[in-house]
Amino acid sequence: MLQFVICSQSSCAANVKFSFLIHPFIKKLREGMSIMSNRLFQGLVHQMRDTIDATIGVVDETATIIACSDLARVGTTNEFVSLDLSDSHDIFIRDGFTYKPFGSRVKPDYAVFVEGVDDAASKYASILAITLSNIKQYYDEKYDRNNFIKNVILDNVLPGDIVIKARELHFNAEISRAVFLIRIVSANDISAYDVIQNLFPDKNKDFVFNITETDIVLVKELKSSLDSKDLEKLARSIADTLSGEF
Numbered sequence: 388m389l390q391f392v393i394c395s396q397s398s399c400a401a402n403v404k405f406s407f408l409i410h411p412f413i414k415k416l417r418e419g420m421s422i423m424s425n426r427l428f429q430g431l432v433h434q435m436r437d438t439i440d441a442t443i444g445v446v447d448e449t450a451t452i453i454a455c456s457d458l459a460r461v462g463t464t465n466e467f468v469s470l471d472l473s474d475s476h477d478i479f480i481r482d483g484f485t486y487k488p489f490g491s492r493v494k495p496d497y498a499v500f501v502e503g504v505d506d507a508a509s510k511y512a513s514i515l516a517i518t519l520s521n522i523k524q525y526y527d528e529k530y531d532r533n534n535f536i537k538n539v540i541l542d543n544v545l546p547g548d549i550v551i552k553a554r555e556l557h558f559n560a561e562i563s564r565a566v567f568l569i570r571i572v573s574a575n576d577i578s579a580y581d582v583i584q585n586l587f588p589d590k591n592k593d594f595v596f597n598i599t600e601t602d603i604v605l606v607k608e609l610k611s612s613l614d615s616k617d618l619e620k621l622a623r624s625i626a627d628t629l630s631g632e633f
Contacts, residue, residue: 427522428454428497429461431515439511441502445519446486448496468498478512480504487512489520494581497523532556536606537596540566565618567605567625579603582632586625 428445435443436456444455450468452460468481476488476495485508490496499515501508527534535552538544544552553560571579580595580603587593592608607621 424523424526425453427526428519431519431522432456435515439501441508441511442484443499443501443511443515446498446500448490448494453497478509485509485512487516489516490523532558533590533594533596536594537598537604540604540606541598563609563611565607565609565621567607567622569603569605569625569629571601571603571629579629579632582629583625586628 425445425447432443432445432454433456439456442455442457442460444452444457444460446465446468447453449464450466451464452462455461465481468486476490478485478487480486483504484500484502485504486498486500487509488495488498497519499512499519501512501515535544535556535558539549552558569579569583580597583603583605584595587595587605587607594606595603597603605625609618
């Protein structure tokens with residue numbers, strides 16, 4: 388069984404109420420299978436390459452090609468495309484390719500691209516974006532670590548399923564983690580979720596998700612040398628950063 392030791396303290400700054408829970412996950416897990424989203428994309432692109440008589444592929448938020456019908460392009464980047472990705476989910480054209488951003492967040496996580504700038508390329512890009520987005524959503528719900536931790540925190544996973552799911556995700560439960568609950572008292576046009584995610588961008592170690600319109604949870608991986616004073620310091624730092632934005 389995964390054991391949870393829960394303590395709580397609170398810290399306030401301006402319009403941000405901040406509390407945190409020390410939430411160590413203690414369990415010996417062996418290596419498990421890890422399914423990567425780019426493998427899903429590459430699998431679909433491989434199946435579609437004969438149907439669509441053009442080069443097709445997917446770039447991530449850094450404009451790195453993570454899947455492509457032309458395997459030689461995988462791993463290459465285009466910094467100019469990343470500028471367009473930061474704007475919206477609308478179709479755009481760059482260097483003879485049609486791009487359609489997609490993803491679950493306000494800022495797109497990915498973009499599908501199709502060689503060509505005509506209406507056919509736009510239609511193919513839109514269809515592929517919808518298909519890949521749905522596949523990614525299914526993958527996230529079934530295998531995503533962020534969703535897994537969210538369901539554990541919200542008690543939406545049966546105790547017996549936690550260990551099984553952790554094995555599937557190759558989730559290291561021996562590492563101690565602190566769970567921070569952040570409540571936004573007053574809101575403006577600034578997204579507190581985006582601010583926190585930018586503070587902790589490593590999605591393999593730290594997890595950020597909303598549980599209500601005003602409450603955000605941060606699950607932060609801890610170093611073994613950290614104590615409660617270090618957690619308080621981190622909490623105040625995050626609260627101060629958020630207060631400066633609101």
